[in-house]
Amino acid sequence: MNYSFEYIDIILLAMIAGFIFLRLRGILGKKTGFEDEIKSNFHQETADVNEANVKKNLDFETFDEKAKKEFLKGAQIAYETIVTNFSNGKLKDIKSLLDLNVYEQFNSALDERKSKNYSSETTFVGINSAEIKDHKQNKNMLEVTVEFVSEIISCIKDKENKVISGDPKKIKKVHDVWKFSKDSRSNNPNWLLIDTQA
Numbered sequence: 001m002n003y004s005f006e007y008i009d010i011i012l013l014a015m016i017a018g019f020i021f022l023r024l025r026g027i028l029g030k031k032t033g034f035e036d037e038i039k040s041n042f043h044q045e046t047a048d049v050n051e052a053n054v055k056k057n058l059d060f061e062t063f064d065e066k067a068k069k070e071f072l073k074g075a076q077i078a079y080e081t082i083v084t085n086f087s088n089g090k091l092k093d094i095k096s097l098l099d100l101n102v103y104e105q106f107n108s109a110l111d112e113r114k115s116k117n118y119s120s121e122t123t124f125v126g127i128n129s130a131e132i133k134d135h136k137q138n139k140n141m142l143e144v145t146v147e148f149v150s151e152i153i154s155c156i157k158d159k160e161n162k163v164i165s166g167d168p169k170k171i172k173k174v175h176d177v178w179k180f181s182k183d184s185r186s187n188n189p190n191w192l193l194i195d196t197q198a
Helices: 002-028 035-058 065-087 091-097 100-115
Strands: 119-138 141-157 163-166 172-183 192-197
Touching: 065 091, 065 119, 065 141, 065 172, 091 100, 100 192
Parallel strands: none
Antiparallel strands: 119 141, 141 163, 141 172, 172 192
């Protein structure tokens, strides 16, 4: 009788060991010999995707709706920042967003305002719309033209605080067409404002 119990114990242990082995194999998997091939293929596919993304960022032929939305978000922030800081005479705060020629134009306008003892008061109400009118690539330079429709309260006052233009109590609808540019070879994420048209 004792021998039969020992056989039963051995069989039970063998079954438990077999069950554990099958469970471990199911969880951990088994080596098939194709692991290196899978790794090399995945690496190649990842490299291809990354290369495609880089090309997509630099090639305006694939400037899709998602890319346009992302660009317009940044353009609207830049627009409000530039308008507000220019009005307040804080040109240094927006120098990194301006092309050298535009910076010099803005600086001349501020110098003229200062020489006449004029002051500007501007309240930026908001942007009604921003629409990409044109985008093109000229060698390594990418250019995007955006039409902004915004609402602004603004006026110019003389040294005696008398309003000489604008209205400090009236919201004015403003239409601006701005052109932004970026060197596709540059690591700088900023686009520069290179032209403004009212």
